[in-house]
Amino acid sequence: MSIAPSPTLQAYRASVLHFHADPAFSDQAFDWFEDGLLLVDGGKVVAAGDFAKLAPALPGGLAVLDYRGKLIMPGFIDTHLHFPQTDMIASPAPGLLPWLETYTFPTERRFGDPAHARGVAEFFLDELLRCGTTTAMVYCTVHRESVDAFFEASAARNLRMVAGKVLMDRNCPGFLRDTAEGGVRDSEELINKWHKRGRALYAITPRFAPTSSPAQLQLAGELARAHPDTFIQTHVSESDAECAWVKDLFPGARSYLDVYDGFGLMRPRAVFGHCIWLDGPDFARMAETGSAAAVCPTSNLFLGSGLFDFDRADAAGVPLSLATDVGAGTSFSMLQTMNEAYKVARLKGSYLPAVRMFYLATLGAARSMQLEGTIGNFAPGAEADFIVLDPQATPLLARRAQRCAKLEELLFALALLGDDRAVLATYSAGVKVHQRR
Structure with missing residues (x-):
């Protein structure tokens, strides 16, 4: 894959999660890239995938915003x-x-x-x-x-x-x-x-x-x-x-x-x-x-x-x-x-399961509204509305997250222990519209 240079191209490195099916009815409902990269240009998603696979295709000199240790997912x-x-x-x-x-x-x-x-x-x-x-x-x-x-x-x-x-x-x-x-x-x-x-x-x-x-x-x-x-x-x-x-x-x-x-x-x-x-x-x-x-x-x-x-x-x-x-x-x-x-x-x-609750709050909602492909996941061309979740946002959440061995456990901890403090940043059409102080 080659990524064309663009003055508005943005790159975000973190754990990246998004859905393409309902986990209640599919065993392959989501993509999770533990060390992932989200690429955005002109307010739209370009790609989401493994950092190791996408990074070599980045244009030279492109700055990558480092959110490692955090989870990026659709808003x-x-x-x-x-x-x-x-x-x-x-x-x-x-x-x-x-x-x-x-x-x-x-x-x-x-x-x-x-x-x-x-x-x-x-x-x-x-x-x-x-x-x-x-x-x-x-x-x-x-x-x-x-x-x-x-x-x-x-x-x-x-x-x-x-x-x-x-x-x-x-x-x-x-x-x-x-x-x-x-x-x-x-x-x-x-x-x-x-x-x-x-x-x-x-x-x-x-x-x-x-x-x-x-x-x-x-x-x-x-x-x-x-x-x-x-x-x-x-x-x-x-x-x-x-x-x-x-x-x-x-x-x-x-x-x-x-x-x-x-x-x-x-x-x-x-x-x-x-x-x-x-x-x-x-x-x-x-x-x-x-x-x-x-x-x-x-x-x-x-x-x-x-x-x-x-x-x-x-x-x-x-x-x-x-x-x-x-x-x-x-x-x-x-x-x-x-x-x-x-x-x-x-x-x-x-x-x-936690993975289904996160689906219902993202792609499931987009599907309910007949807006799949516009919002709700990181399909190429979708609008780049996304959030950065911080598993270390509170002392209790951080302590629990250290002991999470699976994605389901981490998402469950975020759902049961998280609130607005767990949202580090919010982006709308590729523009940061909230940053936790």
């Missing part, structure tokens, strides 16, 4: 979280619905103010980058200003982000209520303004079935058909009380998920948060339509919503990813989210 992808809920994270409530009424809706009221929305968006994105998350699927509020503020802050950092205006025309405070026609009209105007502008992508975002009328859901489905390369994001089957409410509101639907299906909101690039109380036909329908589940373990434990069934979802072939669900989720860190996902799986009688 984390968080498929479900709410940027307006940043300031109300860790707010106490006995369940989902009272939590929404007491904290969420009053907090979101302020996001019609562009200055407030921009300030929260700036902090939110910096926090994601500090935790190694380079892409996220983000809920804004009903206010158009919140979407503009988010994408403006994201564009300033050149991040690959997905976001959308919440649609909500009933069963919510009047100060957050849009209309069926007005909400969808605003969404289409925001699609035309932001979708595929730079690295921005748009998600059609009904908050959840109880807060959208049938008319609004019908129009949202029509909008999704008119813009098939946009995303759809919403909540489904998060808590038993919520499921009972949906049954009363939509008595003709077979299930909560069937409400969305009936309005044309299930398709590739549709990502459903939670999916705890789905039954067998629901999971089968998700797989059939290419819809994906965003698993939110810290949020589900915090609100007491329930435990996601990994085995049932895997048996049906549903695309899966992990998500923080900030602010019901209690950490921006995908490492902390893996920690809780492992425990949720154990409580449901299944087992998540």
Whole structure:
């Protein structure tokens, strides 16, 4: 292999890990180069491989940034979280619905103010980058200003982000209520303004079935058909009380998920948060339509919503990813989210190896979003969003890492003991956007 000289070529030496299949279904799911090299040019991946094999092909005089002793992997992808809920994270409530009424809706009221929305968006994105998350699927509020503020802050950092205006025309405070026609009209105007502008992508975002009328859901489905390369994001089957409410509101639907299906909101690039109380036909329908589940373990434990069934979802072939669900989720860190996902799986009688949790937070998420080849691994031509993990970040993690004989053990230690401190650096399109102090 020969590598052409380029004034923008960058080389990074470290242990390098990335995925090309789901470890649950493949014995050759990833490439791990213990002494590896990642090559980046113009914000895109050129190659990833063994240092000994790639180094001789480097142009003379190229400086190699030495991260030996660290682990380079694709940036984390968080498929479900709410940027307006940043300031109300860790707010106490006995369940989902009272939590929404007491904290969420009053907090979101302020996001019609562009200055407030921009300030929260700036902090939110910096926090994601500090935790190694380079892409996220983000809920804004009903206010158009919140979407503009988010994408403006994201564009300033050149991040690959997905976001959308919440649609909500009933069963919510009047100060957050849009209309069926007005909400969808605003969404289409925001699609035309932001979708595929730079690295921005748009998600059609009904908050959840109880807060959208049938008319609004019908129009949202029509909008999704008119813009098939946009995303759809919403909540489904998060808590038993919520499921009972949906049954009363939509008595003709077979299930909560069937409400969305009936309005044309299930398709590739549709990502459903939670999916705890789905039954067998629901999971089968998700797989059939290419819809994906965003698993939110810290949020589900915090609100007491329930435990996601990994085995049932895997048996049906549903695309899966992990998500923080900030602010019901209690950490921006995908490492902390893996920690809780492992425990949720154990409580449901299944087992998540660490290597699979890292897959779900990278390539698995990219596949759920239909973005494989763009983000999620180090395939040549993919966008160079990556992180540098430090196994010596804390005294306990360093002590445990010294005794790790296998990659699985090291990844497990990072997932169970790591947090934002384990992220030494974060790169977006080949540019460093976070450095741990």
